[in-house]
Amino acid sequence: MEDKVQLEVTGLVKKFGDDTILDGIDLCVHKGEVVVVLGPSGCGKSTLLRCMNGLETANEGTILLDGEEISSDGKKITQLRQKIGMVFQSYDLFPHKNIIDNITLAPVKVQKRTKKEAEEQAEKLLARVGLSEKKKAFPRELSGGQKQRVAIVRALCMNPEVMLFDEVTAALDPEMVREVLDVMLELAEQGMTMVIVTHEMQFARAIADRIVFLDNGKIVEETTPDEFFTNPKTQRAKDFLHTFAYEKRRT
Amino acid sequence: MQGSGIEVLFLGRNFLRLLEGLWVTLRISLIAVLLSVPLGILFGMFMTIKNPITKAISRVYLECIRIMPQLVLLFIAYFGVTRAFGWNLSADISAVIVFTLWGTAEMGDLVRGALISIPKHQYDSAYALGMNKIQTFGYVVVPQTMRRLIPLTINLTTRMIKTTSLVVLIGITEVLKVGKQIIDANRFDYPTAALWVYGAIFLLYFLACWPISMLAKRLEKQWR
Amino acid sequence: MGFCFDIMQSSLPLINLNFEFMQKYLPLYVDAAILTVRIAFFGIILSLIVGVICSVIQYYKVPVLRRIVSVYIEISRNTPLLVQLFFLYFGLPKIGVVWSAEVCAIIGLAFLGGSYMSESIRSGLESVEKSQIESAASLGMSKSLTMREVIFPQALAVSVPGVCANVIFLIKETSVVSGIALADLMYVTKDLIGLYYETDESLIMLVIFYLIILLPISIVASIIERRMRYAGFGN
Numbered sequence: 001m002e003d004k005v006q007l008e009v010t011g012l013v014k015k016f017g018d019d020t021i022l023d024g025i026d027l028c029v030h031k032g033e034v035v036v037v038l039g040p041s042g043c044g045k046s047t048l049l050r051c052m053n054g055l056e057t058a059n060e061g062t063i064l065l066d067g068e069e070i071s072s073d074g075k076k077i078t079q080l081r082q083k084i085g086m087v088f089q090s091y092d093l094f095p096h097k098n099i100i101d102n103i104t105l106a107p108v109k110v111q112k113r114t115k116k117e118a119e120e121q122a123e124k125l126l127a128r129v130g131l132s133e134k135k136k137a138f139p140r141e142l143s144g145g146q147k148q149r150v151a152i153v154r155a156l157c158m159n160p161e162v163m164l165f166d167e168v169t170a171a172l173d174p175e176m177v178r179e180v181l182d183v184m185l186e187l188a189e190q191g192m193t194m195v196i197v198t199h200e201m202q203f204a205r206a207i208a209d210r211i212v213f214l215d216n217g218k219i220v221e222e223t224t225p226d227e228f229f230t231n232p233k234t235q236r237a238k239d240f241l242h243t244f245a246y247e248k249r250r251t
Numbered sequence: 252m253q254g255s256g257i258e259v260l261f262l263g264r265n266f267l268r269l270l271e272g273l274w275v276t277l278r279i280s281l282i283a284v285l286l287s288v289p290l291g292i293l294f295g296m297f298m299t300i301k302n303p304i305t306k307a308i309s310r311v312y313l314e315c316i317r318i319m320p321q322l323v324l325l326f327i328a329y330f331g332v333t334r335a336f337g338w339n340l341s342a343d344i345s346a347v348i349v350f351t352l353w354g355t356a357e358m359g360d361l362v363r364g365a366l367i368s369i370p371k372h373q374y375d376s377a378y379a380l381g382m383n384k385i386q387t388f389g390y391v392v393v394p395q396t397m398r399r400l401i402p403l404t405i406n407l408t409t410r411m412i413k414t415t416s417l418v419v420l421i422g423i424t425e426v427l428k429v430g431k432q433i434i435d436a437n438r439f440d441y442p443t444a445a446l447w448v449y450g451a452i453f454l455l456y457f458l459a460c461w462p463i464s465m466l467a468k469r470l471e472k473q474w475r
Numbered sequence: 476m477g478f479c480f481d482i483m484q485s486s487l488p489l490i491n492l493n494f495e496f497m498q499k500y501l502p503l504y505v506d507a508a509i510l511t512v513r514i515a516f517f518g519i520i521l522s523l524i525v526g527v528i529c530s531v532i533q534y535y536k537v538p539v540l541r542r543i544v545s546v547y548i549e550i551s552r553n554t555p556l557l558v559q560l561f562f563l564y565f566g567l568p569k570i571g572v573v574w575s576a577e578v579c580a581i582i583g584l585a586f587l588g589g590s591y592m593s594e595s596i597r598s599g600l601e602s603v604e605k606s607q608i609e610s611a612a613s614l615g616m617s618k619s620l621t622m623r624e625v626i627f628p629q630a631l632a633v634s635v636p637g638v639c640a641n642v643i644f645l646i647k648e649t650s651v652v653s654g655i656a657l658a659d660l661m662y663v664t665k666d667l668i669g670l671y672y673e674t675d676e677s678l679i680m681l682v683i684f685y686l687i688i689l690l691p692i693s694i695v696a697s698i699i700e701r702r703m704r705y706a707g708f709g710n
Binding site for chain 2: 549550552553554555556557558559561562565566567568569570647648649650651653654661664665668674675677678681682685686689690693
Binding site: 053054055078079081082084085086088090092094095096105106109110111151154155158 | 609
């Protein structure tokens with residue numbers, strides 16, 4: 001981790017109608033840092049991530065990437081989005097294109113790179129996630145875990161500076177969660193800047209440099225993973241962790 | 252005579268005559284719909300019978316009706332059947348027969364679609380509750396198909412109204428024919444009569460069909 | 476159904492048919508069929524263009540234009556083609572808009588078909604998940620690139636069966652152009668019946684020619700539909 005601030009969120013407010021989803025978020029993500037955002041469902045975690053990628057427009061506040069402001073208008077956002085990769089819960093591979101075309105579509109059409117060069121990189125990345133032999137397959141032929149790994153590769157092939165992961169294992173069968181998380185761990189080790197929303201507590205503890213705990217649209221606690229999981233300071237964080245402990249006792 | 256010529260519509264009984272002409276086709280479509288709905292329901296149920304012979308029969312009927320333009324069917328009924336059987340079918344009767352045959356096929360297909368759209372587990376859970384076949388059909392299947400069918404049936408009515416405009420081509424004096432008579436009678440006094448008369452007929456058909464389409468759309472939304 | 480009876484009853488011994496007559500007037504039917512196909516072809520191409528434009532306007536909810544489009548769709552869907560043609564062919568010349576009967580037929584068909592095509596294409600566009608569009612956006616793709624590369628190809632798979640059904644519907648609808656004195660298959664048939672009373676022969680030729688036009692298309696359509704259904708992309 002370096003000291004350089006890569007992503008800076010200041011005073012972010014997001015409302016849907018009368019509901020305030022995000023209520024003044026301040027957050028700094030440094031280069032090479034892995035930030036995991038935790039919180040009960042409906043706390044605004046996903047909305048925070050979507051604002052960071054300009055999929056939602058904030059009502060107040062700013063988000064800076066390398067000092068440039070992210071807002072959802074026009075040409076600038078498509079420029080900035082090339083620097084921020086995002087992976088969704090529902091993978092959203094393009095069903096009408098095979099795997100290699102899924103990965104190279106944006107590098108070729110958006111970044112105007114040559115087909116050959118994009119494919120070479122795509123193949124390298126596919127090899128890294130162990131899916132080389134699937135490059136001509138169509139999304140429907142892949143398992144959920146495989147699709148999600150391809151979705152990660154698709155985002156990586158744009159050579160982003162920051163990666164956002166929005167509950168990427170939530171739709172997966174339990175036995176496929178691991179293969180996706182392993183890919184993310186490896187990415188973290190290589191120094192990728194990452195912001196992750198997840199419900200996998202053990203994974204969060206393993207991968208995070210910092211845990212941000214969100215509740216009711218506010219950051220309630222912001223600390224190291226060990227501190228958060230062993231010694232949470234706020235009652236709300238304790239309650240939140242307790243729900244998982246309860247589940248653990250039962251299984 | 253100067254002016255736009257729109258006055259021709261309101262000359263004497265002209266407008267009333269147009270309405271009477273429209274009623275000729277509306278009546279045919281109404282009769283055809285009233286006959287097609289019950290026949291179509293029966294035909295739709297007939298189509299769901301799992302028997303190769305009944306399946307083949309209904310398939311042939313459906314495809315024969317569907318592949319031909321309705322106007323061709325109308326010609327066959329009016330010109331062909333008259334000769335073949337030596338019956339002297341009036342144009343009205345042939346029109347009612349053809350549109351009923353067509354409506355039955357279309358309605359039947361709608362009914363079949365609605366029936367097979369009911370998932371199998373709906374039947375299973377009804378049987379599991381101890382209902383017999385008739386009870387299952389009456390309490391579980393029919394209410395669910397109704398919601399799908401009613402908007403589609405209403406839509407079929409507008410299709411029927413639009414299609415019955417064809418009857419002018421087998422010589423029935425309906426709204427287009429009346430329109431032509433009015434235009435011809437006023438050829439010298441109102442040279443632009445054609446514009447207004449056919450414009451009016453256009454509007455009349457729209458006013459006949461549009462509210463019905465709207466109703467169907469609303470029900471469809473409401474019951475989705 | 477009617478023609479089944481017809482063939483069975485009166486013409487069961489098909490030898491009774493006047494083949495000489497049929498042969499003699501065959502060229503008339505061929506010409507008429509060519510006219511029917513020509514009108515249908517141009518009408519359908521135009522209606523596809525109108526349909527794509529209207530559906531994209533409605534999909535993106537373009538202000539003002541979408542209102543115009545929805546008014547057009549309501550008018551087009553709630554009036555019979557024959558009445559539209561009468562208005563175009565007999566009515567419009569009175570205000571100086573004079574088109575030949577064939578042009579009227581093509582424009583009428585496009586006016587009618589445009590709304591049907593638009594509805595089919597729009598339902599395809601709307602079937603593409605919002606998350607697909609977001610994931611394209613997250614890759615930095617622009618709106619138009621997303622439309623071309625992501626939305627449209629997927630929408631196509633959903634739209635095609637509806638579009639095929641519309642094509643068949645529109646070909647059948649061309650049968651009404653005889654109403655504005657175009658010498659299509661219906662017109663020729665009616666003429667021959669009126670002139671020579673060779674009713675069975677004329678009607679059989681009519682049916683055969685429509686089958687020649689419609690059968691291949693409807694078979695192709697059902698093959699496409701089946702293929703689309705089974706190859707459905709699914710996630």
